[in-house]
Amino acid sequence: KNEVEQSPQNLTAQEGEFITINCSYSVGISALHWLQQHPGGGIVSLFMLSSGKKKHGRLIATINIQEKHSSLHITASHPRDSAVYICAVRRETSGSRLTFGEGTQLTVNP
Amino acid sequence: EPEVTQTPSHQVTQMGQEVILRCVPISNHLYFYWYRQILGQKVEFLVSFYNNEISEKSEIFDDQFSVERPDGSNFTLKIRSTKLEDSAMYFCASSEWSGGNTIYFGEGSWLTVV
Numbered sequence: 001k002n003e004v005e006q007s008p009q010n011l012t013a014q015e016g017e018f019i020t021i022n023c024s025y026s027v028g029i030s031a032l033h034w035l036q037q038h039p040g041g042g043i044v045s046l047f048m049l050s051s052g053k054k055k056h057g058r059l060i061a062t063i064n065i066q067e068k069h070s071s072l073h074i075t076a077s078h079p080r081d082s083a084v085y086i087c088a089v090r091r092e093t094s095g096s097r098l099t100f101g102e103g104t105q106l107t108v109n110p
Numbered sequence: 111e112p113e114v115t116q117t118p119s120h121q122v123t124q125m126g127q128e129v130i131l132r133c134v135p136i137s138n139h140l141y142f143y144w145y146r147q148i149l150g151q152k153v154e155f156l157v158s159f160y161n162n163e164i165s166e167k168s169e170i171f172d173d174q175f176s177v178e179r180p181d182g183s184n185f186t187l188k189i190r191s192t193k194l195e196d197s198a199m200y201f202c203a204s205s206e207w208s209g210g211n212t213i214y215f216g217e218g219s220w221l222t223v224v
Contacts, residue, residue: 033213041199043153043215086153095166096141096208100153 003027004101006087012107019074021104023087026068030090033098034061034072037084046072046085077108112136116202116216123192123223131187131219133202142185143203143213144177146170153201159185160208192223 005024013019023032034046047054047061049070054061058077063070074081084105088098115134123129135142144156157167159177176188185204189196202216 035215040217041147041220042217043201045212045214048212088153096143096158096160096205097155097166097168098145098153098213099155102152 001026002101003091003099004087004089006085006101006104008104009102010105010107012109013077015078015108015110017077017108019077019081019106019108021072021085021087021106023070023072023101024068025070025087025089027089027099028092029065029068030092032063032070033088033090034070035086035088037086037103039083043086074106077106079108079110082107112214114202114204114214114216116200116219118219119217120220121222123221125194125223126191129189129192129196129221131189131200131202131221133185133187133216134183135185135202135204136206136214137183139204139206139214141165141205141208141211142177142179143205144187145201145203145215146198147201147218148195148198156187156200158208165208189221192221194223197221197223 007022032049036044049063058075060073084103086103087101117132142159147153157171158165174190199218201218205211205213
């Protein structure tokens with residue numbers, strides 16, 4: 001079983017819809033990252049969370065440490081949000097390395 | 111905004127050849143990383159580097175791999191004798207400090223071993 005599980009694997013939405021991507025992990029962590037991978041392959045860091053909630057523009061990320069679960073929300077989705085969204089965790093016991101989930105392919109249609 | 115730069119963006123090499131992938135991390139960052147992503151798979155950690163030495167490495171990072179910071183700005187990944195299964199996108203990343211800091215990734219270097 002993967003230490004980091006994301007759902008759904010694939011998500012198709014209409015422009016303007018509210019999007020939720022979920023991440024569950026099975027290990028103790030010191031931080032959780034949400035990342036965006038563009039079609040060309042480049043990876044951009046969106047959020048780094050260790051507790052609570054963060055917001056940046058139309059993106060909101062939440063984490064529940066007790067339940068080992070995080071969500072990434074996109075409000076008023078737009079076709080330019082189409083990308084792979086990846087959850088990655090820094091384990092308490094593993095120094096600085098990140099352990100990645102499989103990613104969620106999001107497609108937003110106009 | 112500062113960025114991590116990687117070269118080459120794409121390299122094709124013969125099996126058994128040595129390959130060096132180069133990275134210029136963000137200038138005030140102290141922690142450097144290499145990750146790889148085989149096509150269709152998730153991103154995997156290879157190695158982290160701090161204070162001119164490896165701080166952590168994965169089981170993937172065997173004797174065929176090495177890292178170096180030759181001149182205080184570049185950070186390189188060398189694969190000594192490439193195998194077909196080394197074909198992947200290799201990402202360099204850097205962060206200001208460890209333990210829960212934002213990590214910045216380069217655009218990646220596509221390595222194709224034929």
